[in-house]
Amino acid sequence: MAEEVKLFGVWASPFSRRVEIALKIKGVKYEYIEEDLTNKSPLLLKYNPVHKKIPVLVHNGNPIAESVVIIEYIDETWKHNPILPQHPYDRALARFWAKFIDEKCLPALWNSMWSKGKEREAAIGEACEHLKTLENELGDKKFFGGEEIGLVDIAANFIGFWLVSLQEPIGLELLTEEKFPKLCKWIHAYVNHTAIKESLPPKDKLIEALSARFGAASK
Incomplete structure (x- = not known):
C-alpha cells in the first residue's frame, strides 16, 4: 500500500x-x-x-x-539518513539545542527585527548573546550535527536564511562575519546543501513579503 x-x-x-x-x-x-x-x-x-x-x-x-x-x-x-544522533545522550543534547533555538533565540531575533527604540536595543543585545552561545556550540564543526545536517541545523533555519535575508532590507546589522565567523561559515555550507536549497522560499519573494510587513508595522 x-x-x-x-x-x-x-x-x-x-x-x-x-x-x-x-x-x-x-x-x-x-x-x-x-x-x-x-x-x-x-x-x-x-x-x-x-x-x-x-x-x-x-x-x-x-x-x-x-x-x-x-x-x-x-x-x-523513515530510518535511513538519520537526522537525530543514535546515542541517547547526543539525542538529548540535540533536543536541548533545538529547544534553546525555539525558546530563546527566535523570540529575541524576532523582537530585534520588529520592535522599536529601547525595546529593540534590548532585543538586539539578547539576540547577540544567544548567537554567541550558538557560535560556541558550533565550534569547528561543519554543521551542528557534525558532518551532516541534523535536528539543530534544521531548527536553526530561521537564522541560516530568514535572518540573513532580511537583516539588510530592514536596516539591522546583527549576524555579520566579523561578529560571528563560525556561524557565517555554517550558513554558507547550510544554504548550499542540496536538501536545504530545495526547501527554502524564493529570497526575493520573502524579502518583499516581510519588508512590506515591516513597513506596515513601522507606520
Whole structure:
C-alpha cells in the first residue's frame, strides 16, 4: 500500500520549511497544501484543533503537529539518513539545542527585527548573546550535527536564511562575519546543501513579503 504523506504549511514559514527539509533529507514524497492563516481551512482545524497552526504532517490519515515533534516522527518512521544522533545522550543534547533555538533565540531575533527604540536595543543585545552561545556550540564543526545536517541545523533555519535575508532590507546589522565567523561559515555550507536549497522560499519573494510587513508595522 502506498504511503500518503501530506504537509499543511505556509510558504514563508520557517517552521513548515523545517518539515520540508526533513522530508527532503529522507527522500519522502509528499503532497504540500498551502494554508491561508487569515482563513484557515477546515482540514487544518480538524487536524490541529489544539493550536490551529501550521505545520501539520498527515501520514496515512494520522496528523502530527509542531515542527520539531514532526521532524522526530519523520526520523523514527523513515530510518535511513538519520537526522537525530543514535546515542541517547547526543539525542538529548540535540533536543536541548533545538529547544534553546525555539525558546530563546527566535523570540529575541524576532523582537530585534520588529520592535522599536529601547525595546529593540534590548532585543538586539539578547539576540547577540544567544548567537554567541550558538557560535560556541558550533565550534569547528561543519554543521551542528557534525558532518551532516541534523535536528539543530534544521531548527536553526530561521537564522541560516530568514535572518540573513532580511537583516539588510530592514536596516539591522546583527549576524555579520566579523561578529560571528563560525556561524557565517555554517550558513554558507547550510544554504548550499542540496536538501536545504530545495526547501527554502524564493529570497526575493520573502524579502518583499516581510519588508512590506515591516513597513506596515513601522507606520
